[in-house]
Amino acid sequence: MSDERKTTVPVWTLATSDVRVPGLTAGESMTGERLAELRGVLAALAEEPIVTLEVHPLPDRIDRGRGIPLDAASPLAQHLSQFVAQSARSSLTAARATASGENLYRMVIPAKVAAQLGQGVIRPMVPNAAATGCVFGDFVNTTTGRLASKATFVPVGGAAAAGTAGGAGATAGVAAAGGTALTVAAPLVLMAVAVGASAHADHKRQQAIEHITELLEQLQEDKLDDERSALDGCRGAIDKATAVLLDQGRLGVSLGLDSAVHAIDTALSKAEGRLDRWRSALDGVPEGEAVELGTLTKSFPGVDGHGGAFRTHLELAALAVALKRRVVVLQAVEQAQGDPGNPFENFTRALKRDQHHLDALESGIAGVLVRLSALELARPNGRRPVFTTSEVDRLMSAAHRIHQLGSGVTVHHRATDVAIEIARDEDGSVVVFPALPV
Known part of the structure; x- marks a missing residue:
């Protein structure tokens, strides 16, 4: 062009x-x-x-x-x-x-x-x-x-x-x-x-919701659907709080932001627990050795397919992080407006402090995806010396999807x-x- x-x-x-x-x-x-x-x-x-x-x-x-x-x-x-x-x-x-x-x-x-x-x-x-x-x-x-x-x-x-x-x-x-x-x-x-960062976080929220909805249609898992609904239900309170702060008003209990933050923090706690289990499972794989697909799917259910609980857990974590980032921006704006003399210093200080925890969670998940993508799948154990065409196809397809997990993932981002x-x-x-x- x-x-x-x-x-x-x-x-x-x-x-x-x-x-x-x-x-x-x-x-x-x-x-x-x-x-x-x-x-x-x-x-x-x-x-x-x-x-x-x-x-x-x-x-x-x-x-x-x-x-x-x-x-x-x-x-x-x-x-x-x-x-x-x-x-x-x-x-x-x-x-x-x-x-x-x-x-x-x-x-x-x-x-x-x-x-x-x-x-x-x-x-x-x-x-x-x-x-x-x-x-x-x-x-x-x-x-x-x-x-x-x-x-x-x-x-x-x-x-x-x-x-x-x-x-x-x-x-x-x-x-x-x-x-x-x-x-x-x-x-x-x-x-x-503040508004540009908030819009960016909401854009990431929209992407995560779309992905989760698609995955849940295949998975039909009620508990994960409840997690999605609880997180997406926080959007209204966050939107109201954003509008109030950008008009330089004061946040009140009636906005419902406190309950929204509780739901988001609960989802983040679940994501951190899942991350710990994923890391432990990967630590249990002997270095340099191939792992059987059945063993892998016990810790990462559905990792070999298009959907599955593991990929839904990833998107739920992304949704929780995106919502939390919007809340963090709101809190930083509120602090900056409380001290008119140096708003940007207060703003950056608040963001740096509260973003560190979210950055660590995202980097941890990215590290898991990179480690998963580098795994070599072993041939299934069995008495038969020859495997059917469908078994070979499934193994090759699973290997491809697992290796794709690391595509585009960057553990450490350059500013x-x-x-x-x-x-x-x-x-x-x-x-x-x-x-x-x-």
Whole structure:
């Protein structure tokens, strides 16, 4: 896919506090590759989080159902509207790019900062998910997932989001940083990261629910169906709590979040128990020796087929983790809003502390899948010297499915830049899409 149009993309550097960084020359155009290098330099030299914000034309085709909608009165939408208005007054490039009022804003969080938020907040998608995950429409190469238009990025200096933080952080404004005006926009960055991470976690929840539903239709296991129902029933309380916090309200008992957290923690406890049993079963397999399929399926029921209890247990664990990550983000936002002076520091501190446990669980499950995929299946024991064609086919099919368990699994994730995309309509309302690795 190619696009010969030359698109001018304004780009701002946003800080969460007054910091000094290497200065940029406003109006000096750069390529996408040069912009990526700049992000790395800013992340390496700055003591506080510094992100970049790009503004693109709003594509005709966007799946808004994937994101979290916020009306024009929400804090994030208001901070973004204030930022757009101030930028348009101080920069002709920004004024032209945002004149229609309908744009796609792309905030990129450097890998260094993304790592501070916990490795599990944003996970790389499966290889072909980049095409379906992007929202740039005609601007994205559907094969590579990268921008296809010949965009020229133009740094915009001296733009400041005016107004108070509304309980989410310090007043935004311009800070002198290395001789260049740097926009201090802690509330805008905080709210964008929070909503993008929440949308990402909910996207993972939707995927897990779809997989579990399909597996349970084959398995017909009532107890596992009850586990699924209890977890999926937590969504309503989490959605309400998300809406309240993003409108800077206070969480109350009437929202039902406490009971939802109890159900999620119970599911996580079950997942940890299953993980311990899986590890013990694998530890019992002599190193370098083949294992019989019958022995393997006792500890991992259904591992040799498309469905089975083992695969359902994996998806239930993924669902519990996705729901817990949404709750963790809510708790981090609540803490940050309680201390307007340093919201991003509180936010990252809360996320790092609470994400560690979830990261360990996911890494443990990934390690089990990798170990399983490396096992060699032994020939079944029996008196007959020759096996039937169906027995051979079953063994080969089982070996293939077991080896596929490790496909695409990464035990230790390398931190990458993270993009949070926000579609803004003419009335000021926004839709924040799931945060994605760049």
